Amino acid sequence: PTAGVVTLELFDAGGRRIRILARDRAFAAGPQSIAWDGRRDDASAAPNGVYFARLTTGMARRLERSVLLIR
Numbered sequence: 001p002t003a004g005v006v007t008l009e010l011f012d013a014g015g016r017r018i019r020i021l022a023r024d025r026a027f028a029a030g031p032q033s034i035a036w037d038g039r040r041d042d043a044s045a046a047p048n049g050v051y052f053a054r055l056t057t058g059m060a061r062r063l064e065r066s067v068l069l070i071r
Contacts, residue, residue, distance in 0.1 A: 003029045004057050010036065011052040018046055 008022040018040045040046050048070050054063045 001029060003027065004059070007054075007056045008034060009054045009056075011054065012046075013050055013052075017041075018051070 003026070005024055005026050006022055007020070007024060009017050010019040010021065012018050019036065020041060021034045021036060038046055050065060050068055052063055053066050054061065056062075
């Protein structure tokens with residue numbers, strides 16, 4: 001609902017962080033989107049599976065099982 005700085009990370013089912021999609025990045029208020037190319041931070045392809053997204057703002061942290069990768 002308000003503008004702010006966010007960090008968005010993806011984790012595999014084992015709890016290992018595989019990608020940081022946004023780190024301390026400023027976003028305007030309202031709906032936003034970030035594309036994921038299906039790769040890990042080391043540029044290798046992530047396998048098919050369920051991934052967890054953690055969104056951290058200055059006021060809250062939220063973890064969602066929200067990413068399903070199927071190629």
